[in-house]
Ligand SMILES: Nc1ncnc2c1ncn2[C@@H]1O[C@H](COP(=O)(O)OP(=O)(O)OP(=O)(O)O)[C@@H](O)[C@H]1O
């Protein structure tokens with residue numbers, strides 16, 4: 001069970017700087033999720049923590065001890081990969097026992113550890129099967145079981161569910177949430193591309209982009225108070241709409257007149273110095289609703305997707321090529337090619353100047 005501290009951690013492959021200035025304090029019992037665009041360095045950072053990749057700058061501490069030069073096996077870390085990497089010729093029991101046999105534990109210790117892990121992961125009925133006789137989700141549970149038997153201080157998961165189909169992904173995600181509940185003191189770091197996994201599993205999400213950390217916060221902090229336009233558009237699906245405009249009234253609330261002709265009031269305080277300032281207004285598709293009053297946005301619907309639970313409206317693109325998206329609850333009459341007027345509550349409006357949220361000035 002462990003705290004992790006990363007101080008100015010950096011990684012370069014030869015001349016190419018992949019990560020720099022990574023500062024992160026992870027407390028025992030947290031489940032930290034790394035998200036970010038493909039190639040931003042999520043796996044690299046995880047592999048550096050595991051000791052599978054050399055750290056080229058800064059320090060990594062586990063429980064206040066610098067471990068930069070400690071070999072992987074001595075860091076007390078277990079890693080679960082996207083490809084389960086099971087031994088095909090060994091039973092589930094032997095796959096899970098393998099590392100403990102290498103570590104020369106007694107048969108009693110090994111049996112107890114394997115049976116405990118199998119019970120937690122509901123794999124007891126499958127202990128004598130070969131991996132090929134298991135479903136994808138069961139195989140991934142065996143891979144997790146191999147980590148659990150070692151009783152590591154830190155669990156690292158690199159997109160463990162991305163090989164599973166949609167239904168199995170949901171089921172296995174819930175199992176991972178239950179696993180974390182059953183091991184409240186274990187520290188976990190989890191990499192995913194999946195928004196729902198990130199939002200539901202994380203105690204805190206780390207958004208990586210451009211070789212560094214863009215923002216760290218609880219899932220709802222990132223959703224409700226993104227620090228910059230990148231995080232605003234990365235968290236949430238479909239992405240937050242951004243529209244350019246100018247501040248036309250300041251005070252405890254701020255009015256913005258949009259270049260597209262709409263107008264909106266944001267529950268964000270500004271001062272007279274902000275009058276006339278160019279901003280991007282951000283509004284999530286799910287925060288837009290139809291209005292008869294002066295709209296924040298009006299446009300002609302290009303594509304309508306009726307999903308039953310929600311209806312997505314994709315509007316004709318403006319001159320600058322950005323198409324607004326709205327997500328309305330429930331089922332609607334066909335709105336294709338019709339003009340729809342939309343607005344949003346002041347508390348749901350985000351304002352960015354030079355890419356940074358006005359909330360964080
Ligand atoms: N051994 C290597 N030598 C040189 N460059 C590498 C090496 N391994 C990774 N990189 C580069 O480092 C960057 C980060 O890679 P990494 O695999 O960590 O990304 P990622 O965020 O995990 O991406 P994905 O979401 O696609 O898995 C990429 O630009 C990649 O090309």
Ligand SMILES: [Mg+2]
Pocket residue numbers: 042043044
């Ligand atoms: Mg990766």
